[in-house]
Amino acid sequence: MFEFVVDGRGIDFGLCVSSGQVFRWRASDLGVWEGWIGGGWWRVGKESGILTVSSNRSREEFTRVFGVDRGEEEWFTGVLKGDPELSDAVVGCAGLRLIEQDDPVEVLFAFVCSANNHVKRIEGMVGCLAEFGEEGLFPSLENLAGIDGQFLRERGFGYRAERISACASTVIELGGLRWLEDLKGVSSEQAILELQKLPGVGPKVAECVALFGLRHRDVVPIDTHIWNAVRRRYFPELEGGSLTLGRRRLVGDFMRDRFGADAGLAHLVLFVDEMRNWRSRR
Secondary structure, three states: OEEEEOOOOOOHHHHHHHOOOOOEEEOOOOEEEEEEEEOOOEEEEEOEEEEEEEEEHHHHHHHHHHHHOHHHHHHHHHHHOOOHHHHHHHOOOOOOOOOOOOOOHHHHHHHHHHHOHHHHHHHHHHHHHHHOOOOOOOOOHHHHHOHHHHHHHHOOOOHHHHHHHHHHHHHHHHOOHHHHHHHOOOOHHHHHHHOOOOOOOOOOHHHHHHHHHHOOOOOOOOOOHHHHHHHHHHHHHOOOOOOHHHEEEEEEHHHHHHHHHHHHHHHHHHHHHHHHHHHHHH
């Protein structure tokens, strides 16, 4: 077990772990966050700008995963270069970081659970799946493949229940964890296409897995929240109507052209800003 402190000035740790990137975190009444990402466990408190951390991982690992070695200006330079007028959203999301996750299996199945769902329910489902792992670790593909769909239906997974074992079995057939890890080395477009071979993985889920689990930082997961945010800021003439395939393509191409390698981070800023303010913008 490691105990260490980190300069946390400028970092909103609670925002980082509650922004829809990870789903196995809880906050105590004292504002201390505790959770898992892959095989890493952390308990993190903050006082006077200092993060006090207990973990089964080192200080260096914590710094890498949560990006605390980069200041606010360095993190968002690319985003603001792409659009200086996005500064209002960046200020509103001060302290946000893109978490570097190491277990693509956990990311994949977390976002399979996310389809047509909200964060609290996703957290419950991911927590249920984690019960099939050992000592806090997320379960292996083999364990996931063996989960009975009826059991998951009884735990509230709905139509996603049978997709868990089917998705895990398909990943195993394609090469298992190595197949997933190899997707880090192909283009973003190819990774997204490959992921859609899996049961329960459509374009949005594939984009989330590519961004959050495979380190394709230029990927923009597109849902109605992102469509509304992008349309409002950049395409006001397109108000009304649903999120069609053509509009998905429009948003993805626009964000990549404008923000380049920081398109995924720009997406996260827009997502958090939209979730915080959507009621006032209706």
